[in-house]
Amino acid sequence: MVMVKAYGYGLGPLGLSQFLEKNEVDYLGVANILEGVEIRKSGVQLPIMVMKPELKSFDLILKHQLSPVLFSIHSLLAYIKAIEEQNQTNQEFVVNLKIDTGMHRLGFHEEEIEKVIFLIKKHPNIKIESIFSHLAATDEPQHDDFTRTQIDLFEKLSTKITSQFTYQITRHLLNSNGIVRFPEAQYDMVRLGIGLFGFVTDKEIESQLKNTISLKTKIAQILTIKENETIGYGRNGITSRNTKIATVPLGYADGFSRKLGNGNWVMKINGKPAPTIGNVCMDMTMIDVSDINCNEDDVAVVFDTKEDILKMANQLDTIPYEVLTSISPRVKREFTED
Numbered sequence: 001m002v003m004v005k006a007y008g009y010g011l012g013p014l015g016l017s018q019f020l021e022k023n024e025v026d027y028l029g030v031a032n033i034l035e036g037v038e039i040r041k042s043g044v045q046l047p048i049m050v051m052k053p054e055l056k057s058f059d060l061i062l063k064h065q066l067s068p069v070l071f072s073i074h075s076l077l078a079y080i081k082a083i084e085e086q087n088q089t090n091q092e093f094v095v096n097l098k099i100d101t102g103m104h105r106l107g108f109h110e111e112e113i114e115k116v117i118f119l120i121k122k123h124p125n126i127k128i129e130s131i132f133s134h135l136a137a138t139d140e141p142q143h144d145d146f147t148r149t150q151i152d153l154f155e156k157l158s159t160k161i162t163s164q165f166t167y168q169i170t171r172h173l174l175n176s177n178g179i180v181r182f183p184e185a186q187y188d189m190v191r192l193g194i195g196l197f198g199f200v201t202d203k204e205i206e207s208q209l210k211n212t213i214s215l216k217t218k219i220a221q222i223l224t225i226k227e228n229e230t231i232g233y234g235r236n237g238i239t240s241r242n243t244k245i246a247t248v249p250l251g252y253a254d255g256f257s258r259k260l261g262n263g264n265w266v267m268k269i270n271g272k273p274a275p276t277i278g279n280v281c282m283d284m285t286m287i288d289v290s291d292i293n294c295n296e297d298d299v300a301v302v303f304d305t306k307e308d309i310l311k312m313a314n315q316l317d318t319i320p321y322e323v324l325t326s327i328s329p330r331v332k333r334e335f336t337e338d
């Protein structure tokens with residue numbers, strides 16, 4: 001399974017999902033129903049697991065053949081009600097059961113398992129497609145003992161369910177860092193996310209993974225500004241010399257954080273460094289290109305290596321996930337294949 005939630009980790013869910021389908025991925029995962037509906041409407045036929053289906057919108061799950069995750073008795077009963085309203089006794093309705101083994105976010109608990117089995121057996125047109133759980137700290141060796149307790153609990157609780165049904169039920173547990181660090185817990189499927197884009201915490205493995213993403217913009221205008229003038233809102237960028245600035249149409253509303261203004265990020269133009277100057281605007285940013293031979297319409301690279309993305313994450317006091325998922329939908333996505 002590849003997780004394509006959060007606008008496909010910022011890459012654009014449709015292009016990414018179509019690419020994955022073409023490359024024979026078995027399953028897609030999203031966070032909410034609308035993400036799943038969009039992908040389904042784009043023609044993707046793969047099963048799509050929806051991790052947190054809005055209970056009131058189970059009709060959309062059924063209409064678009066999405067696979068809901070049920071994680072509480074409340075959600076299971078809501079789903080049962082939704083399928084009873086369909087009044088299709090000979091149709092099969094798939095579900096994925098999420099078990100809480102220590103993440104403490106969503107999931108059934110040990111004492112609820114009996115009731116889950118009872119309710120599902122009572123409705124034979126409900127089919128358990130998969131049972132899964134999520135590990136809280138696969139990236140941090142200091143928590144490995146805890147991770148192993150999660151794995152053991154998953155083994156115990158998932159077996160308790162699978163042993164009650166005669167058909168095959170897929171089990172899955174690992175996210176990207178889990179895939180790298182706990183191969184013994186692969187079960188039947190894994191859920192790849194950030195690793196697809198080259199990021200895992202194991203530095204040796206990470207160095208073997210290629211970068212897949214770059215963010216680029218183009219110079220809209222170049223201006224030459226005298227010494228001691230100010231650039232942009234709030235007059236925060238002060239020129240200390242005759243300065244050539246370039247304005248690029250990428251602002252905080254595109255996901256280029258305001259924290260990256262005033263020299264806190266350096267774009268690259270023709271391979272040369274172009275630091276931001278002044279505050280980042282909503283739709284635009286000014287960069288200092290005094291020492292660069294460049295023209296309007298030239299490309300300014302925001303990032304095009306994994307090191308850049310990690311550096312930006314560091315600069316913003318966050319992780320690559322947030323850098324990628326912050327890129328807003330209005331930024332045009334282009335997919336290329338080597």
Ligand SMILES: *Cc1c(COP(=O)(O)O)cnc(C)c1O
Nearest residue numbers: 003134175176191192193194195
């Ligand atoms: C997002 C998510 C993943 C993927 O996580 P990565 O760390 O990006 O690999 C896997 N499983 C669940 C339940 C998730 O929410």
